[in-house]
Amino acid sequence: MTEKRYLDESAVTTFEATVADAGSDGVVLDRTYFYPTGGGQPHDTGVLRDEAGESYRVVDVRGRETVRHVVDGEPPEPGTTVTGEIDAARRRAHSRYHTAQHVLSAVLLDEFDAETTGNQLYADRARLDCAHERFDDGDLTALEAAVNGVLDAGHDVEWYTLDRETAEQRLDRERTRLDLLPDSVTEVRIVDIGGGEVDRTACAGTHVENTKEVGSFVVTGRETAGSGEERVRFELRES
Ligand SMILES: [Zn+2]
Structure with missing residues (x-):
């Protein structure tokens, strides 16, 4: 289960998190500010960046209990610290x-x-x-x-x-x-x-x-x- 930080702090669009799991169905973070599709509101988009400077474009976000960030290309490894940057205008x-x-x-x-x-x-x-x-x-x-x-x-x-x-x-x-x-x-x-x-x-x-x-x-x-x-x-x- 992901800690859904957007529920409390809806204005935050940059944050740090750790990759808990990563597979073809998306990247799971220990905590996220990315909004997953639901309640008539579309998902956020943005990017995850690791400490080596590699970036992963977030193209879809889904799930209510466990939030999955679907990225373009190979996902980051579990245990990686990432900075999440949400498209703030969207x-x-x-x-x-x-x-x-x-x-x-x-x-x-x-x-x-x-x-x-x-x-x-x-x-x-x-x-x-x-x-x-x-x-x-x-x-x-x-x-x-x-x-x-x-x-x-x-x-x-x-x-x-x-x-x-x-x-x-x-x-x-x-x-x-x-x-x-x-x-x-x-x-x-x-x-x-x-x-x-x-x-x-x-x-x-x-x-x-x-x-x-x-x-x-x-x-x-x-x-x-x-x-x-x-x-x-x-x-x-x-x-
Ligand atoms: Zn509502």
Whole structure:
């Protein structure tokens, strides 16, 4: 099991670690800040460098318990000390989009009673599916304004881990969507926006520290994603 440092320190993009295992399915480090694909957020990319100056390009990162860094070419030997360098611009874009998605999900629930059913973000765009019959142009304009209102208010974004029992007792179960987690999950990482006033959700992704860092939110389209389901596409602009 890899120590997943990105869960606590989401802004760190350079770190030292030791190769615990290496094979054709990837390099396992004792600790990592590389984010593995999951929760609608793509994996980080970057490079591992050993002390001899050899570098290994990280092209894919996967796994939830044991994180595997897939590298181009021959991997470094177990026991090697490496410096990991994460593509900081790509990570930052993912974090901005992920925080925007949480705000959008909260606004959809508050204003449209529409529960989020899926989401996928990239470094330059994202989409979100929700349980709603049909958004018209007026709805989308209102949605955009409401999301930007929350982002502009400059709410702090915080994350922390609770044991599952405490989380289930203390937190609003519908909003945190704890029921969606497999039974094997005993610790829950929570992401709070505005001290929980805006949103409080179980999430293992990376986020910015304040909603102002997200930029401005632009709806770029909508389509029907299935019976009673709408898909909303959006992009962020630096503001
Ligand atoms: Zn999330």
